Amino acid sequence: MLSFSPLLLSILALIAVSPLIWSVRPHRFRHFGWIAAIPPAVITAWLLTQIGAVSEGRHVTAVYGWIPQFGLELAFLLDGLALLFGLVIAGIGTAVALYTGYYFEDNPRQGYFYSLLYLFMASMLGIVWSDNLLTLFVFWEGTSITSYLLIAFNDEDPNAVAGGRRAFLVTAAGGLAMLFGMIILGENAGTYNISGILTAPDLAASPAFSTAIVLILLGAFTKSAQFPFHFWLPGAMSAPTPASAYLHSATMVKAGVYLLARMHPALNESPVWFWSLLIIGGATMLLGAISAIRYFDIKALLAYATVSQLGILVFLLAFDSEYAYIGVAVGILAHALYKGPLFLIAGIIDHATGTRDLRRLSGLLSSMPAVGVTALLSLLSMAGIPPLFGFIAKETLLETFFHFAEHGGGLLGWIVLAAAAVAGAFFVGYSFTLLWEVFLRKEPSAQDPAHVHHAPSFSFVLGPAALVMLGTLAPFALPWVDKSLLAPAASSIGGRVVEAHLKLWHGFTPVLMTSLAAIAVGALIFVLRDRLRAILSRAPKNLNGIYVFDKTIYSIYDLAGLSTRLVQGGTLASQASVVLLAAVAALSYALLRTDWARDLPIDWTNSASAAEVILATLAVVAAIVTVRARTRLNAIVSIGVVGLTVTVFFVFFSAPDLALTQLLVDILTVVLLVLVFYRIPPATLPPIRFRTRLRNLAVSIGAGALGFFLVLFTIGEPFSPRIADYFMLNSAPLAHGANIVNVILVDFRGFDTLGEITVLAIAAVGGYALLRSVRLYVRPSHLDSDQKPAKKE
Amino acid sequence: MPELYLRLLDRVLTPILFVVAIFLFLRGHNAPGGGFIAGLVAAAAFQLQILSQGDEAVRARVGQHLQPLAGIGLLCAAGAALLGLINGTFFQSVWIFAELGALHIEQGTPVLFDLGVFLVVVSVMTSFLLGLSKRDEEPFDD
Numbered sequence: 025m026l027s028f029s030p031l032l033l034s035i036l037a038l039i040a041v042s043p044l045i046w047s048v049r050p051h052r053f054r055h056f057g058w059i060a061a062i063p064p065a066v067i068t069a070w071l072l073t074q075i076g077a078v079s080e081g082r083h084v085t086a087v088y089g090w091i092p093q094f095g096l097e098l099a100f101l102l103d104g105l106a107l108l109f110g111l112v113i114a115g116i117g118t119a120v121a122l123y124t125g126y127y128f129e130d131n132p133r134q135g136y137f138y139s140l141l142y143l144f145m146a147s148m149l150g151i152v153w154s155d156n157l158l159t160l161f162v163f164w165e166g167t168s169i170t171s172y173l174l175i176a177f178n179d180e181d182p183n184a185v186a187g188g189r190r191a192f193l194v195t196a197a198g199g200l201a202m203l204f205g206m207i208i209l210g211e212n213a214g215t216y217n218i219s220g221i222l223t224a225p226d227l228a229a230s231p232a233f234s235t236a237i238v239l240i241l242l243g244a245f246t247k248s249a250q251f252p253f254h255f256w257l258p259g260a261m262s263a264p265t266p267a268s269a270y271l272h273s274a275t276m277v278k279a280g281v282y283l284l285a286r287m288h289p290a291l292n293e294s295p296v297w298f299w300s301l302l303i304i305g306g307a308t309m310l311l312g313a314i315s316a317i318r319y320f321d322i323k324a325l326l327a328y329a330t331v332s333q334l335g336i337l338v339f340l341l342a343f344d345s346e347y348a349y350i351g352v353a354v355g356i357l358a359h360a361l362y363k364g365p366l367f368l369i370a371g372i373i374d375h376a377t378g379t380r381d382l383r384r385l386s387g388l389l390s391s392m393p394a395v396g397v398t399a400l401l402s403l404l405s406m407a408g409i410p411p412l413f414g415f416i417a418k419e420t421l422l423e424t425f426f427h428f429a430e431h432g433g434g435l436l437g438w439i440v441l442a443a444a445a446v447a448g449a450f451f452v453g454y455s456f457t458l459l460w461e462v463f464l465r466k467e468p469s470a471q472d473p474a475h476v477h478h479a480p481s482f483s484f485v486l487g488p489a490a491l492v493m494l495g496t497l498a499p500f501a502l503p504w505v506d507k508s509l510l511a512p513a514a515s516s517i518g519g520r521v522v523e524a525h526l527k528l529w530h531g532f533t534p535v536l537m538t539s540l541a542a543i544a545v546g547a548l549i550f551v552l553r554d555r556l557r558a559i560l561s562r563a564p565k566n567l568n569g570i571y572v573f574d575k576t577i578y579s580i581y582d583l584a585g586l587s588t589r590l591v592q593g594g595t596l597a598s599q600a601s602v603v604l605l606a607a608v609a610a611l612s613y614a615l616l617r618t619d620w621a622r623d624l625p626i627d628w629t630n631s632a633s634a635a636e637v638i639l640a641t642l643a644v645v646a647a648i649v650t651v652r653a654r655t656r657l658n659a660i661v662s663i664g665v666v667g668l669t670v671t672v673f674f675v676f677f678s679a680p681d682l683a684l685t686q687l688l689v690d691i692l693t694v695v696l697l698v699l700v701f702y703r704i705p706p707a708t709l710p711p712i713r714f715r716t717r718l719r720n721l722a723v724s725i726g727a728g729a730l731g732f733f734l735v736l737f738t739i740g741e742p743f744s745p746r747i748a749d750y751f752m753l754n755s756a757p758l759a760h761g762a763n764i765v766n767v768i769l770v771d772f773r774g775f776d777t778l779g780e781i782t783v784l785a786i787a788a789v790g791g792y793a794l795l796r797s798v799r800l801y802v803r804p805s806h807l808d809s810d811q812k813p814a815k816k817e
Numbered sequence: 818m819p820e821l822y823l824r825l826l827d828r829v830l831t832p833i834l835f836v837v838a839i840f841l842f843l844r845g846h847n848a849p850g851g852g853f854i855a856g857l858v859a860a861a862a863f864q865l866q867i868l869s870q871g872d873e874a875v876r877a878r879v880g881q882h883l884q885p886l887a888g889i890g891l892l893c894a895a896g897a898a899l900l901g902l903i904n905g906t907f908f909q910s911v912w913i914f915a916e917l918g919a920l921h922i923e924q925g926t927p928v929l930f931d932l933g934v935f936l937v938v939v940s941v942m943t944s945f946l947l948g949l950s951k952r953d954e955e956p957f958d959d
Binding site: 089090681684685689691692695759760765767769771775778781789791 | 845846847864891895925931938942
């Protein structure tokens with residue numbers, strides 16, 4: 025019997041609440057945010073009660089059989105890392121759910137947003153709690169899909185739709201690569217259970233190990249917006265702000281980091297791992313940090329800052345030291361606690377003043393003091409000013425590299441340290457820039473200053489303020505946070521027990537000196553910001569991922585268009601010829617390689633009955649009449665006769681279900697054809713040219729011969745009676761049904777049927793779209809500018 | 818306006834076809850029939866309605882329900898598969914037996930699954946029929 029672990033229950037409850045919250049149309053209620061925050065708050069509370077047990081190494085597990093025969097199971101594990109991520113997801117989810125109610129006040133699409141938010145939350149919790157690679161993959165794709173829908177939430181804005189599609193294609197392609205990597209790992213380890221893989225002996229010596237690492241890295245890098253895939257994240261900023269704060273800063277983009285952290289113990293000994301993470305993470309860190317300062321849109325700036333932060337986390341994971349493990353854990357928590365609120369504040373500013381443009385904003389600290397103080401604390405944390413949480417994260421980061429440089433890293437170690445310090449300085453630079461330009465200065469730089477005309481309510485600010493308070497207080501409870509959250513998470517990353525050792529004050533160490541130097545350089549960047557912006561905005565326009573990506577995607581469209589013109593041009597008959605000839609060509613190769621004498625033991629003594637001969641003759645005559653028919657109606661009627669004779673054949677061979685199906689399909693087809701052709705003038709068929717007739721004849725003979733030989737081989741193959749016997753014997757006792765055909769369809773082979781009806785439903789949606797002749801894509805204008813004007817058709 | 822005999826046929830045959838569909842569905846597990854076949858019969862009933870009343874009338878009545886119906890069908894099928902978790906694994910069938918006087922009740926998740934198949938088939942076939950019988954303002958080019 026099934027027992028529900030809170031882990032499974034949380035995920036199922038969120039999925040169940042998702043449609044409910046949509047159907048109550050929450051925009052009608054003024055303070056719905058408080059109700060929407062309850063489910064994530066409950067999950068957060070449950071996770072908090074588990075801290076004690078998990079930090080002592082007593083992990084929560086839950087395993088459900090899925091298809092046990094194949095070793096497939098739904099397995100969940102709550103260890104230190106899963107708990108840390110779970111708290112970030114559910115905790116920030118609570119704040120975001122509260123905030124959303126006020127962000128979308130009176131907006132009728134509030135319910136839709138909530139429903140996506142909950143689905144996302146369920147998938148995200150699924151990723152971090154899964155103890156099975158395949159389950160993890162399913163949840164992983166769940167976040168990609170919900171992220172796509174959230175980015176394209178404003179579905180009338182072409183930028184939002186394009187941004188969503190880019191994000192989806194990049195992350196889904198990476199996800200597929202990752203799936204292949206997971207399969208290689210799983211097959212080599214003999215299990216898809218993550219705990220099993222992490223402890224599998226000699227995994228590193230198994231075949232294709234490096235390939236598996238590269239494929240998994242592709243998944244992680246695309247998801248976590250690493251260079252050169254980082255471009256989708258700034259494009260994702262067209263999502264509503266609560267989604268940007270939640271998905272594209274605090275949680276989903278960290279899924280890649282999570283995966284790397286999770287697989288770290290199994291994979292980190294490979295040089296491929298070290299160099300990929302070092303180079304890609306480092307490049308992302310610097311690129312994001314330097315690019316951010318160029319943007320005037322607060323959200324765009326924060327997006328690049330997030331890219332940089334993700335780079336730092338990946339960079340850290342290259343190293344195999346306790347400093348690095350702790351650094352990742354503290355980095356994840358600190359970043360979630362300052363960047364999430366910053367995004368939410370950007371939304372509040374947008375809501376209150378109607379703009380997010382730095383040039384038009386000024387003096388918000390005095391006009392919105394609560395927002396200002398919240399922003400002040402989170403910006404100082406982002407800058408890494410002591411004693412805020414961000415400072416501790418930066419200290420740990422620098423400490424990792426000092427340790428690496430002094431213990432065998434050599435020159436590489438100092439380069440790495442310098443790169444981290446440069447990134448840190450830019451963090452300081454744009455934190456100060458935001459602080460000064462948005463909150464402190466008296467006069468904006470643009471002509472049309474924005475004013476606060478819609479002051480935020482208390483509950484609107486509460487979510488971000490509460491997160492910032494947690495981030496501000498955390499350093500003062502550092503021993504507790506370290507021992508109960510960070511050290512257990514670090515232990516999971518390292519695959520060995522890591523002791524807590526974080527301190528707020530280490531004395532005047534070289535690390536602190538580097539940190540102070542970064543702040544000083546950051547202040548310089550702040551002073552020189554306008555010059556930097558001018559230099560950076562001169563970067564070549566086409567040198568970015570979006571351009572390359574769109575170019576690639578639209579060349580695929582062009583290629584598809586070309587192949588459509590080549591293969592599917594002209595009449596239906598010529599299109600059908602292409603399909604049939606391709607099938608004939610592919611299968612005649614197989615036919616040529618067969619040993620006729622051995623594979624075709626035809627029993628010539630087994631003669632047909634008179635009825636069979638008559639029916640077969642009738643079918644052949646009807647087919648000839650169809651081809652020679654002068655009017656469409658005649659052709660349709662005689663093709664119906666062909667179908668009916670086949671039906672009677674099924675009856676002869678005692679297959680009543682098949683006969684019924686064939687009969688119904690035949691009737692519906694005939695009526696459909698009549699419906700369609702009835703309205704096509706003229707009623708008589710136009711004459712066909714001789715050459716076309718010859719071609720049709722050749723194709724028909726080929727296709728007919730193919731069908732003939734296929735059937736012959738199928739019956740020539742010795743048929744295993746065991747299968748039929750099994751179904752006959754077990755249909756009634758196991759499946760309580762006497763109709764074996766139906767039992768096979770809905771029970772024994774139910775999974776196949778599920779796939780088939782899914783395909784059917786998708787085909788219906790596709791057919792619907794085709795019949796409405798929707799234009800599928802519009803070429804974006806920025807690709808046309810560098811091309812010759814399109815030829816007139 | 819369609820011919821009189823078609824409208825007459827519609828009056829008489831459509832209810833019968835729907836009843837036959839339900840009959841075929843219910844007997845499907847033990848005798849020829851089942852969700853797929855029942856779905857085709859029900860679609861044939863809609864086809865008759867389209868022929869006799871015109872596609873506009875049928876579309877106005879059922880058109881907007883078709884896609885949700887396919888979704889509900891898929892949910893039924895997937896839900897039946899998920900209910901198998903009660904017995905231990907995905908797609909494991911779950912049966913309920915009850916005796917109500919002379920009535921012998923035997924229902925299980927495969928029946929729910931078959932219902933899903935039925936709904937998807939009805940919805941898909943009917944939307945194709947409606948789509949293809951749509952009257953366009955402009956005549957086809959030949």
